[in-house]
Amino acid sequence: MRVEVLGTWETTDTPPVAVVGAIHGDEPCGARAIERFLTSAFVETIRRPVKLIIANERALAAGTRYVDADLNRSFPGTADSDVHxxxxxxxxxxxxxxxxxxxxxxxxxxxxxxxxxxxxxxxKATIMEALPLAHAADFSGVVDGRSVNLPRFVNVEAGYQGSDTAAENAYECLLAFLRVMDVLPGEVPSTPTTHYLVQDAIHKATDQTYRVHVDNFERVAAGNVFATTTAGEELVADEEFWPVLLSATGHDVLLGYRSIRLGKLGDASS
Ligand SMILES: [Zn+2]
Incomplete structure (x- = not known):
């Protein structure tokens, strides 16, 4: 793990600020954004300390999601474990x-x-609305033991894995985050972020190949076919939903998640 501390790290009244890239080694966007930031002129302008962390350097170097186990399924972990x-x-x-x-x-x-x-x-709502994000998926009650379950932790899914656009998006989000947390000077405009409450996972049959016919965060009406298998089975929506992380190839046993659209994120948390 690489930890770069900018400024003098000390306990103050305000919570300190951290950024974590390469939680998954095959998702280099965050590490690229951190490295770009470290060589930018912005580091000369910081107003309070920040920690920039490249978490799984070994998996990042190997270009794999993890070495021994998924880091985002390994919290709280064990300091003297043999499992990386x-x-x-x-x-x-x-x-x-x-x-x-x-x-x-x-x-x-x-x-x-x-x-x-x-x-x-x-x-969390203030941060999400300061970042250039149109959508936020809320996994309350659906996942546990992950970074997203920590009380002051939020994530950005920056775009397609390995793409330059994802690295660029991550950098823009990094700058906005540091501005809203007052690490960097400058106002950051608040952009409305729609709040989607994830309901449940859509499971795959492991012996089937899937095609997905709908777009993430776009409403799927009740009765619509949202995916088909190569065997010709149709997956039909029982009720309307908004897909989150829905993809044919993203995961071995999950096609994605069903969510409902709630409204503006800021309205839910106030
Ligand atoms: Zn990831």
Missing amino acids: EEQLAADLLEEIAGCVTLGFHSTVSFAEPFGTLADPTPL
Whole structure:
């Protein structure tokens, strides 16, 4: 794990700020954004300390999601574990203890950046609305033990895995995050972010290949066929939903998630 501390790290009244890239080694956008930031003129203008963390360097170098186990399924981890990501999870939690933290991911399902969070708070909503994100997927009650479940942690899914656009989106989000957290000077405009509450996972049959016929964050009406298998089976929506992380190839056993659209994120957390 690479940890770059800018400024003098000290405990103050305001929570410290951290950014984490390469939680998954095959999603380089966050690490690229951090490296670009570190060589930019912005580092001369910081107003308070920030930690920039490239979490899974070994997986990043190998271009794989993880070495031994998925880091984002390994929290809280074990400091003396032989399993690389178990140890990394414990080390990462120690580094970001008390911090307001932005994590970076990327997907095979959606080109535009969007936020993920759980248990919205006014702080999380403020961050999401400061970042250039039209959508935020809320996984409250659907996942646990992940970074998104930490009380001051939010994520950006920056775009397609390995794309230059994802690295560019991650950089724009990094700058906006540092501005809204007062690490960097300058106003950041608040942009409305629509809040989608994830309901449940859509599972795949492992012996089938799927085609997806709908777009993420676009309403699927009840009765619509949203995916088909090569065997000709149709997946039909029982009720209307908004797809999140829906893709034919993103995951072995999950096609994606069903969500409902709630409204503006800021309205839910106030
Ligand atoms: Zn990821």
